[in-house]
Amino acid sequence: MNRIRCCLALAVSLMPLPLHAQGREQGGAEFARAYAFDDRKPRTLLEATIDRLLPSMVKVHGASGLSTIQSYASGVIVSKQGHILTADLVLIQKDKTRVVLHDGSIHQASLYPSDRKHGVRLLKIDPGDRDLVPVTLTRNSVFRNGTMVMSLGNCFRLAEFSEKISATFGVLTARARTGLRYRMSDVDYDGELLITDAPNNPGHYGGGLFTLRGKWIGINARILESTETNTQISAAIPVWDLAEYVERHAFGKLPTDVAGEGGEQRPVYHGIKLFDHGRRSSPPAYIEKTERGSPARATGLKPDDLIVRIDDWPVRSCNDFRKTLARYRPGNVIQITYKRGSKVARAEMTLGEVKK
Numbered sequence: 001m002n003r004i005r006c007c008l009a010l011a012v013s014l015m016p017l018p019l020h021a022q023g024r025e026q027g028g029a030e031f032a033r034a035y036a037f038d039d040r041k042p043r044t045l046l047e048a049t050i051d052r053l054l055p056s057m058v059k060v061h062g063a064s065g066l067s068t069i070q071s072y073a074s075g076v077i078v079s080k081q082g083h084i085l086t087a088d089l090v091l092i093q094k095d096k097t098r099v100v101l102h103d104g105s106i107h108q109a110s111l112y113p114s115d116r117k118h119g120v121r122l123l124k125i126d127p128g129d130r131d132l133v134p135v136t137l138t139r140n141s142v143f144r145n146g147t148m149v150m151s152l153g154n155c156f157r158l159a160e161f162s163e164k165i166s167a168t169f170g171v172l173t174a175r176a177r178t179g180l181r182y183r184m185s186d187v188d189y190d191g192e193l194l195i196t197d198a199p200n201n202p203g204h205y206g207g208g209l210f211t212l213r214g215k216w217i218g219i220n221a222r223i224l225e226s227t228e229t230n231t232q233i234s235a236a237i238p239v240w241d242l243a244e245y246v247e248r249h250a251f252g253k254l255p256t257d258v259a260g261e262g263g264e265q266r267p268v269y270h271g272i273k274l275f276d277h278g279r280r281s282s283p284p285a286y287i288e289k290t291e292r293g294s295p296a297r298a299t300g301l302k303p304d305d306l307i308v309r310i311d312d313w314p315v316r317s318c319n320d321f322r323k324t325l326a327r328y329r330p331g332n333v334i335q336i337t338y339k340r341g342s343k344v345a346r347a348e349m350t351l352g353e354v355k356k
Helices: 002-016 045-056 243-251 295-299 319-326
Strands: 020-023 030-038 057-059 070-078 083-087 098-100 106-108 120-125 149-152 164-176 180-182 195-197 208-211 215-218 224-226 232-238 272-274 288-290 306-309 334-341 343-350
Touching: 045 057, 045 070, 045 149, 057 083, 070 149, 070 215, 083 215, 083 243, 120 243, 149 215, 195 208, 232 319, 288 295, 306 319
Parallel strands: none
Antiparallel strands: 020 030, 057 070, 057 098, 070 083, 083 120, 098 106, 149 164, 149 208, 164 195, 180 224, 195 232, 208 215, 215 232, 224 232, 272 288, 306 334, 334 343
């Protein structure tokens, strides 16, 4: 008993004391009161990484309109001008969405058009004189299963204002395209997902999935249920698939057209025939054969190679392969990333001109 009393006394003596209260929303309406506490400095490299990332994370509050769905989520700052990337959830509604920054300040958010293909949306706040800390988009997609990851988000709404958000840890267990559903509604997304065992609790939705070194690799999706195994899984949408959407709306960059502007668009010749035989949906870009004397044959591509990327554009299907190559002109040099067996390789190919 004496030992228990000592432990309790020590715990009470270590509890931080409140320093100040915050909590008036922009516009003058009382929202709540928040307290900040003394905090010790990070003691490990992992703690230092999390401490560096926390200012780039936000809490998102809204009105879901449904009693069964929570009206809170998380988001990631992607620009100093106040652009925030989050999951496109029911709670994200015009004039009803508020963002809480790392310092506890509350901001009304305007909404950008959603990226329906990936289920994400950009929000925009006015940061005023605050110096926001955006996270860098990761274009490198080479992350293997077993990579240690951490998920940052407002778990169960435990962090209201200047309180710190939660971090859960796990490994990247799979990178897969699979049929998924949320409750009884289909998820309209057939791209690659990063599957992880880091708990993706309610409130983590829209938050960031990071490596232990702080590299941003995904936006947390809702808890998903596999139609095949009827089990719940945590997943994230890869950020390299979201780069074009973010750059277009946050930075005003149009999709890159490496073929240039003006002039007649000429079809390119590569000599690749894909295994695409009248299916209902376009299959992955497996090579069926390469023509003799073609750029593909000179590059060393072979039948059964799976093309997964051309330069910075992901290739998930035969249609993606054709649409991506439509950006180029004869003479352009492209880098093809392909999978042969269990190995991933890259090769440069000089595109030719289709002979009439």
